[in-house]
Amino acid sequence: MISPKARKRIQVFLIHVLLAIWLVISVLPPIMLLAASLNASALFRSPWDLLLLRDFSIENYTTAFVAGDFWFFFANSLIISTASVIIVLVTCVPMAYGLSTISDRARNAISFGILAMRFIPYVVLALPLFLLFVNLGLAGSRVGLLLAHLAIHIPFATWMLVGFFDAVPRELEESGIIDGCNAWNLFWDIAVPVVRSGIVALAILVFIMSWNEYLFALFLAGSNAQPLTVGITRFLGGIESGAQYGVIAAYSVLVILPVIVFSLVANRYIVSGMTAGAVKG
Amino acid sequence: MLVIVGVPLALGFRYSMHRVFLYDFNNQIFKGLDNYAYALSDPLFIKALNTTIIFTLGCVATGILFGLLVAFLLNSRKVRWRPFWVSLFLIPFVMTPVVGGIAWRFFMWQQEFGVINAIGGIFGADARYWLLDRETALFASIVSNSWHLTPLSILVFYAALSTIPDELYDASHIDGAGPFQTLWYVVLPLLRPHVLFVSVILLTSAFREFDMIWALTGGGPGRSTTVLSILAYNRGIANQDMGMANTIAFTMFAIMAVVAWIYITIYRRMLEKST
């Protein structure tokens, strides 16, 4: 017979084992990328060899930078993602604040529209935008791609921020009014600082979503505005013609590095944003 | 915002009723609903629709199941290092889906040197050509995409679980409920709205999924993983048949509209019940 206490301890141990298994499942694909990228030749090697770095080398990275035209794609990704964040913050924060102070009925209508956005398959937007941008001369420009990103981000961001602003206690605003705040002070000195961590969460999520975006880029980026996601798939096209697994892995690692770093450093914000808005990147 | 969403929608709708070829763009012919009729009688479209539905339901079911499971584990008493687990469980979700597809394609599913076959080999399973086999490619795509989506469901369920007061667990303990009875009668009913929420998010995401499948299989082998998004892309860009591409996209839109309507109905009913 096992005592109840021992049974409990075994149970707790098993839970941790299961969590560890899930952890391995979660991180194995990126770990494999990292391992493969650090071996000179990733082809024809068992995963264990790769993980043990039997054939350690960082040559893949130098190749990826040069052959993969990395910095060109990187610049596009960075510009589009950063611009998305800035524009979303500048437009959505005041907009959401305004919405959170207006009547419930208007709000419901808007949040319904925003909810409906979630159901639109992106390809429905991407196809006509492609034709539209050709006509407008925006095809292949960063501006066009940025606009498409904003179409997705703005409704989502507004919805999320309205939720944050709604949670600001009314007493804070009322005491602000008594202390002599004008409308601008109420917004900038009271409401915004209170929801600051929400805004940070949103900014990070928007950046990640833009960074990871692929479908719009494929349709709209032409050849001048291609971000890293397009860059790597183009690189992939060469795989049959002998491109190295290791180089692809190195390139992949470089692509995901910023978002992985974000998720490790700022996961608290990401989690709060995801559970508040529950997004799809 | 209305412009940036409304204009493409209107344009897309118009194209979906026309014969529009990229190489012959100025020669558009009104076809009315003929495009839709053609699509619905096209075996390729029907096949893609089927594939999309299987893919979507597979991802939703897997995501909810594992999401609940891991969230329960995380929320059990005496679990240590919770922030550590959470931060790492997040990675599949934030990782660029295209790169996720690449990682799974070249290092997980890969027939000769992939992790899956290597682990299977330990247990004596035969190596399979997961992504190159019509029989398994869709399954593998579902697994990979669920891997990407499950963190969302884990986090939402975990957050929901942590809002259930300890007192309720105590009460059900005193009422004589065992762990499974507590789960069935107390915890799961309380999670119902969250399950609905998560399933809608997973459903909409999986239904429009493109990146992951594109990176994994490109829609192949054969057309075994060609979902509607990929079919629309192929038609519009590869075949330059923008009219048909838009028709397919709009059919997706219509399906989602029905789903949205069902969701809102259920949601309303749930709200009514709770007031």
Added chain:
Amino acid sequence: MASLDLKHVGKSFGAAAVLHDVEIEIGDGEFVVLVGPSGCGKSTLLRVIAGLEEATSGQVLIGGEEVNDVHPKDRDIAMVFQNYGLYPHMTAARNMGFALKLQGTARAEIRSKIEAAAEILGLSSLLDRFPRQLSGGQRQRVAMGRAIVRNPKIFLFDEPLSNLDAKLRVQMRSEIRALHQELSATTVYVTHDQIEAMTMADKIVAMLDGYVMQIGSPLDLYDRPANTFVASFIGSPAMNLLDATVVHDGLSLPTNQVIAVPESGPHESHREIVLGIRPEDLILSDAGLGLVVKAVEHTGSETHVLAGLGEHTLTVLLRERTSLAPGQNIKVMPREGRIHLFDQQTGKRLN
């Protein structure tokens, strides 16, 4: 119904001990109140009795049988929680019947038990409502109904009234008392409110920092507190406690005023003690301790005079109205035989 005995019960969470050698005997049908400030271990003790926490040492006996390793559901107890612990997705009736349903009781029987309990609690018309559709007091009753339908040996209450407003609290107090009289089940009731303890208990267990400080009837604790903690915790306004030194003709107070010593008590000179006098045991007189009035509070039925003795403040409770004003000098005498003496180091009662 059954007796409940706690023998040398200790509980620690890791290195932190929250219960020390708790020893309580509760007779069949007794209403016992565990009272103490927050963090004194009273709720933990209740949870140990319920089986929600395991005792680290000692024994819990219900009806004379050790239940340390018995699952809560088999201890034949019912518990009413601070936040009621009602399942939000079940109606009042289903909340009340959940335990019976789990036991596999026949549906008709469950129904009749629920209805009987609802009858007692005046809930009959509310059975199909969900908790969120009920007021605080109604939820409280449902939580009690849930306990009643199980017809347990022992009722456990964990601060059940702390979420109610003052008026409702007084009403529920007497309802719970009446219910106890009707069911005469052994009851353990946890509260931090000494008035609840005084008004409801057959027997009070006063606790501090995981130790039982005193067990006795409400008036025992009031009239003969065993230590300075019980003396100051029980009674409102609280007992006046002053450091004093024994001198040959009485007690010397910090201001060097001397008052007469009671018949029994410590007589060795220079002993440092604590003198306790309840506010109602101080009477205005022509001679005695000289105090300076600081504030006068009227409750309507009585008057509290806060008066300074050096840097200490004493409360004097008067039954009649007074025209005393701040700044005035008064003289008070302790009522004969109503002073309490405690050891300054241990806080234990001396007389």
